[in-house]
Amino acid sequence: MPNRFTLYGNQLSGPTYRVGLMLSLCAEPFSYVHVNLGKGEHKTPEYLAKNRYGQVPCLYDGKQHFNQSASILQYLADTLGKFGGITPEERAHIREWMFWDFDRLAPGIFRSRAAARGIRKFEPPVLALYKAEGEAGLTVLEGWLGKHEWLVDARPTIADIDVYAVAHMAPAGGFDLAKYPHVAAWSKRLCALPGFGTPEQVLPAESRA
Template sequence: MTRFVLYGSPHSLPTYKVALMLRLSGAPFSFRYVSFQKGMHRTPEFSALSRWGQVPVLLDDGRIYLQSAAIVEHLAETLGRFQGPDPAARQKVREWMYWDVDALFPPVFNCYGVQLGQRGLLPIDVEPAIATYHRQRAETALSVLDSHLAHRDYLCATGPTIADRSATVTSPSPKSARSM
């Protein structure tokens, strides 16, 4: 039996962040697809796992973990990988992880949704002023990331941490905010 079971959707960036952490750490896991189109996130079985009806959900030896940043932080500590070399670096990692969830991910995700709508891939139509607003917020957040990485390879340490994994998965690519 596999220690880790990841519930998620292949269309979910937060699910991808957790799956990437497991893969890069070499931790075997099984994946359970949760189809939002089929309403699987509203079933009593899934509600027992995820009180918010969201993915990802990670089972680690039967214990439930929610929210991608918290899951990735748990995995870094549990697996001893990508957590930062010392307490000061680990604090910086947490700060960048929460900054990603607060300031980077939302505007980048919103820009992505606007683009999908413009291409007819989502049934949404966004007013140009709102699209511009989301784009400006995304560019501002990406410029913060670019500026911090201007003279260094990693956000918090001399090697990669979960903060780097999170920010680089969220953004189109660090050091290239203007390509968005």
């Protein structure tokens, strides 16, 4: 039987990892289409018909394409009945963390990492600003995780999956997680969940059916 979901993405992409990790934690096998960003495959008319933003990831369920990784996580949580919020309050707190992630945590960490890998170039004051934003985001996370086991209530949710996909890339962006012991301990808890995998374990480097 063909897989229910097809993920379009790139192994080096944090937002793609977010979705691949969710599928893996949900024990949901998926087909995978590697999108070569270097070759501009995300800007072709064929791909833009699936993802109007010209970005990865994109998830296909056999009928529709879904875009924006945080929204895809929410869709998967609703569809698969795992890692989502139950009450409206819980769902609101999950969204809070995901919106905050894209606003305050991901930009500083992803851009610092892209600069460290030589994928993007920034003037030193701009890079220093991204570094400072990343540190400020990790400080907020550290404060919360010093008092809570998971981001929302007492169990892992898509908020943890969303934020982890960024936090685990912090060292590659030059951030020292030894300064954030509660973030490091939470990461360990998440890595111990059944179905957990690194980006290389969860996302193939090439397409697979």
